[in-house]
Structure formats: structure tokens, C-alpha cells
Amino acid sequence: MRYWIEAGQVTGRGASEKGVPMRVQVRVNGVEHEDEVEPRVLLVHYLREVVGLTGTNVGCDTSSCGACTVLLDGESVKSCTLLAAQADGHEVTTIEGLASPDGTLHPMQAAFREHHGLQCGYCTPGMVMAAVSLLAEHPSPTEAEVREGLEGNLCRCTGYHNIVKAVLAAAEAAPAPVGR
Amino acid sequence: MIPAAFEYRRVHTVEDAVAQLGELGDDAKLLAGGHSLLPLMRLRLATPAVVVDIGRVEGLSYVRDEGDQVAIGALTRHRDVEISPVLREMVPLLAHAASQVGDPQVRHRGTIGGSLAHGDPASDLPAVVLALGGTLVAQGPGGRREIPAGEFFTGFLETALEPGEVLVEVRVPASPGGWSFQKFNRRAQDWAIVGVAAVRRNGSSGVALVNMGSTPVRARATEEALASGASVADAAALAAEGLDPPADLNASPEFRAHLARVLVRRALEEAGG
Structure with a gap:
């Protein structure tokens, strides 16, 4: 697919200019994608608009809230602070890529459901992806380590308590490694 | 928010990066x-x-034990600095400070060279490299040169890098003695409102401050007082001497000066003699 930023999506200086498109090849949730995008297309927009996976949310748009967290080669990153071009040749895992093909939830998703680790749900995809990356680095974290490890993700419902419970429960249940 | 349109060029060697900067001048950013x-x-x-x-430049991500100093490739990510066994043992201040940058997602992408070359007085690592008395290695069309950290930060988001130069390596002296990193902020992932990096070894002290001026700065008055035998409390009281801290939503200059005095005292107490 070819993808340009449309007038109206962008305001301010340089709004009407268009970049020369470039070819990117990204493996998303195990599926190879090859597309032509403008260099300024951010990974989150690539995932949502081009690949069509809208589970990854845009929250603050300033690299703060973590709603757009995905895994790049197995590590959590904020997809609003990465060009699609930087993911060229790499592997991305989004929230849609966690569950098994038969619909069985990833242990982290199951733990979030079991422990009601969400309120409005907007931060949830990013929280889950950040938590998966956290356990990949710290398989048995303390409660304090979970809270610190999720410092890059904000829940504006302030529903942190059950999120932390869910992550600790998932750690107990021995998480399945993802994305490597 | 989407950036203004730009042309994207990917280089695979430092030489190519230098060539691109030579061709493009101020139109390019690395x-x-x-x-x-x-x-x-x-x-x-x-x-x-x-x-x-x-x-994707090859060979710029490494941490190398060089005996009395450690060499760190400019593309080494904060995460890799944080968990490097060499740095944890030889320069624990830097490994710990890297673990305090941003949040895990940021540390998975941000690099030590990028942070230093950006020259933001509110960033953690510039102050750490200043306190350690590190050296920055730049590569330009004429080859490599070394720039002492104390001469690197020249203004707000400005450094001693020439327009055609690429920062390729950071060198810091082995500093296994006492150290402390203090970061005062209101939200976990935020920049420091004021931060302090301190190292003490064999009676000499390096103390540098985050967000206390238009550049990362050393607390010179404090360092000089310690060198002439002042107590920790007396030296810390001089932490904001001669500095012009910024005002923003988080703090007035007066509050920043107060924080600097308090945090420097804590840092020196934690770092020990």
C-alpha cells in the first residue's frame, strides 16, 4: 500500500509539503508487510492506518503516556516516537499479536482480565505490551519493581492497583516470551 | 502531531554520515x-x-574496559549502559543514572551519544559525564578529536561539535569509589526539576547539576570548597553559587537554588568521603 499524510491531518509549518515516499518492510505479528510511506510517517500511524491494526492507541502524542507501546524486536517502545522507517527490516508485535491464533489469551491478557486491570481501557493495550516487555527483562519482579517498570505508562483512570496485581499474577503464572 | 515533511537518508558508516553533513550543512539532523x-x-x-x-551504523554500540577508563560507543542505548557489567563495576554512577532516564521504552531507544549531542541541560547524562570528567570523541572530515566534557556544552542545546562532526564515543574514567545521583521530579518519568551527579575519590570531588542553567553545569563553588577542606554542609550550601537557574511551571529560580543546595548535600553524604 502507498500512504501519504493527507492535508487536514497536519497543520503548521510545512503542512502542505509531501515527502518522497520510501519502501519499508516490517514484520508485524509474524506477517511480512511491504509498503510505501512518507518518511515522516510514525510507526503508530503506520500500524493503524496502513497495516490496519487499530489496537495500538495514540494517547498523549508527546512520548509520555505509553498508550502506543508496542514491542520492537521484543522490547517495549513508544510507537509515536519512532518513524516507520526506523522499524524497516524489524519485527513489531502489537496487542493483536499476543493471543494465540485459536483465541487463547496471552497470560498477561488473561491476568489483566482476571484481576480487572483496566477501567476505561484506553491505556490497556500499551500497559499490557509494557508489562510483557517488563517480565521478559525481570521474570520475577517485586511489586515495587512492577510499579517502577511501568513508569512509562499512564492510566488516567488511576487504575494502577489492579494493573500491578495483574502483572504480578502473570509473573507467577510464568509468562510466555514474545517477539524475540 | 506529525513532523513536517523531510527527506530521509540512511547511512551505514560514520564516514558516510560525515559526508552527508558536509553536503547538507544546517539542513540536516542526525x-x-x-x-x-x-x-x-x-x-x-x-x-x-x-x-x-x-x-544502523555498525560498530558504534559497545562498552569497553580500557583499564583506567571505559569507552562507550555513541549508539549505546541507555538500557545497555544501565545493564553493562563493566559500567556497573567501574562507573556505577553512569550505569545507575542511565536507569533513571525517562522510562523503559525511552531507554530501549535513546542513546548516550544522542543525549549528549542534544545538549539539554535538563537531561541526566550530560551532568553525569561532566561530574566524571569524561571526554567526548568527535569524528569529522579531518579525522577524530577529543573534547573534554567541561568544554562540550556551550549553550542551550548547543555543543562544541562542528557542523560536520559526528559524536562517536564517550570516555569516562573508572570511578568505583563513592558516588550519588539525585533526581528530583514530580512524576516518575519526567525530566529532573533539579538533579545532581556526584563522585568522590581520594579526596577529590566531581559535582554537576541537571537543569540549573542554560547548559549542564558543574557546581564549581561546591567543588572548590570541598577541595579546600570545607564540610559537606558548608560545601553544599554553595551549590547554586554563581548559577542562573531557569524558571518554568515546575519551579522558580529560587526554588531550584534551594533544591540544588539540599540535593547536593544529600549527594555528598551518600557519596561519602
Whole structure:
């Protein structure tokens, strides 16, 4: 697919200019994608608009809230602070890529459901992806380590308590490694 | 928010990056991890015509034990600095400070070279490299040169790097003695409102401050007082001497000066003699 930023999506200086498109090849949730995008297309927009996976949310748009967290080669990153071009040749895992093909939830998703680790749900995809990356680095974290490890993700419902419970429960249940 | 349109060029060697900078001059910005540059571009505070992506340059991500110092490749990510066994043992201040940068997602992408070359007085690592008395290695069309950290930060977001130069390595002296990193902020992932990096070894002290001026700065008055035998309390009382801290939503200059005095005292107490 070819993808340009449309007038109206962008305001301010340089709004009407268009970049020369470039070819990117990204493996998303195990599926190879090859597309032509403008260099300024951010990974989150690539995932949502081009690949069509809208589970990854845009929250603050300033690299703060973590709603757009995905895994790049197995590590959590904020997809609003990465060009699609930087993911060229790499592997991305989004929230849609966690569950098994038969619909069985990833242990982290199951733990979030079991422990009601969400309120409005907007931060949830990013929280889950950040938590998966956290356990990949710290398989048995303390409660304090979970809270610190999720410092890059904000829940504006302030529903942190059950999120932390869910992550600790998932750690107990021995998480399945993802994305490597 | 989407950046203004730009041309994207990817280079695979430092020589190519230097050549691109020579050709493009001020129209180009280097992109490493992108965690300083991309936020500025999205806010249209930076609108480079060309982005030269050095993120895939080979051989610039390493931590090397060189005996009395450690050499760190400019593309080494904060995460890799944080968990490096060499740095944890030889320069624990730097490994710990790297673990306090941003949040895990930021540390998975941001690089030590990018953070230093950005020259933000509110960033953690510039002050750490200043306190350690580190050296920065730049490569330009004429080859490599070394720049002492004390001469590197020349103004707000300005460094001693020439327009055609690429920062390729950071060297810090082995500093296994007493150290402390203090970071005062209101939200976990925020920049420090004021921060302090301190090392003490064999009676000499390095103390540098985050967000206490238009550049990362040393607390010179404190360092000089310690050198002439002042107590920790007396030296810390001089932490803001001669400095002109900024005012913003988080703090007035007066509050920053107060924080500097308190945090420097804590840092020196934690670092010990």
C-alpha cells in the first residue's frame, strides 16, 4: 500500500509539503508487510492506518503516556516516537499479536482480565505490551519493581492497583516470551 | 502531531554520515534513537530538510574496559549502559543514572551519544559525564578529536561539535569509589526539576547539576570548597553559587537554588568521603 499524510491531518509549518515516499518492510505479528510511506510517517500511524491494526492507541502524542507501546524486536517502545522507517527490516508485535491464533489469551491478557486491570481501557493495550516487555527483562519482579517498570505508562483512570496485581499474577503464572 | 515533511537518508558508516553533513550543512539532523529529535520534530520545534539516520551504523554500540577508563560507543542505548557489567563495576554512577532516564521504552531507544549531542541541560547524562570528567570523541572530515566534557556544552542545546562532526564515543574514567545521583521530579518519568551527579575519590570531588542553567553545569563553588577542606554542609550550601537557574511551571529560580543546595548535600553524604 502507498500512504501519504493527507492535508487536514497536519497543520503548521510545512503542512502542505509531501515527502518522497520510501519502501519499508516490517514484520508485524509474524506477517511480512511491504509498503510505501512518507518518511515522516510514525510507526503508530503506520500500524493503524496502513497495516490496519487499530489496537495500538495514540494517547498523549508527546512520548509520555505509553498508550502506543508496542514491542520492537521484543522490547517495549513508544510507537509515536519512532518513524516507520526506523522499524524497516524489524519485527513489531502489537496487542493483536499476543493471543494465540485459536483465541487463547496471552497470560498477561488473561491476568489483566482476571484481576480487572483496566477501567476505561484506553491505556490497556500499551500497559499490557509494557508489562510483557517488563517480565521478559525481570521474570520475577517485586511489586515495587512492577510499579517502577511501568513508569512509562499512564492510566488516567488511576487504575494502577489492579494493573500491578495483574502483572504480578502473570509473573507467577510464568509468562510466555514474545517477539524475540 | 506529525513532523513536517523531510527527506530521509540512511547511512551505514560514520564516514558516510560525515559526508552527508558536509553536503547538507544546517539542513540536516542526525537521527540515532530519535528520543530527543523526534519529539521536537513533532512539535515543529525542529524542521530539518533532511534526516540522516545513523541508527544502523555498525560498530558504534559497545562498552569497553580500557583499564583506567571505559569507552562507550555513541549508539549505546541507555538500557545497555544501565545493564553493562563493566559500567556497573567501574562507573556505577553512569550505569545507575542511565536507569533513571525517562522510562523503559525511552531507554530501549535513546542513546548516550544522542543525549549528549542534544545538549539539554535538563537531561541526566550530560551532568553525569561532566561530574566524571569524561571526554567526548568527535569524528569529522579531518579525522577524530577529543573534547573534554567541561568544554562540550556551550549553550542551550548547543555543543562544541562542528557542523560536520559526528559524536562517536564517550570516555569516562573508572570511578568505583563513592558516588550519588539525585533526581528530583514530580512524576516518575519526567525530566529532573533539579538533579545532581556526584563522585568522590581520594579526596577529590566531581559535582554537576541537571537543569540549573542554560547548559549542564558543574557546581564549581561546591567543588572548590570541598577541595579546600570545607564540610559537606558548608560545601553544599554553595551549590547554586554563581548559577542562573531557569524558571518554568515546575519551579522558580529560587526554588531550584534551594533544591540544588539540599540535593547536593544529600549527594555528598551518600557519596561519602
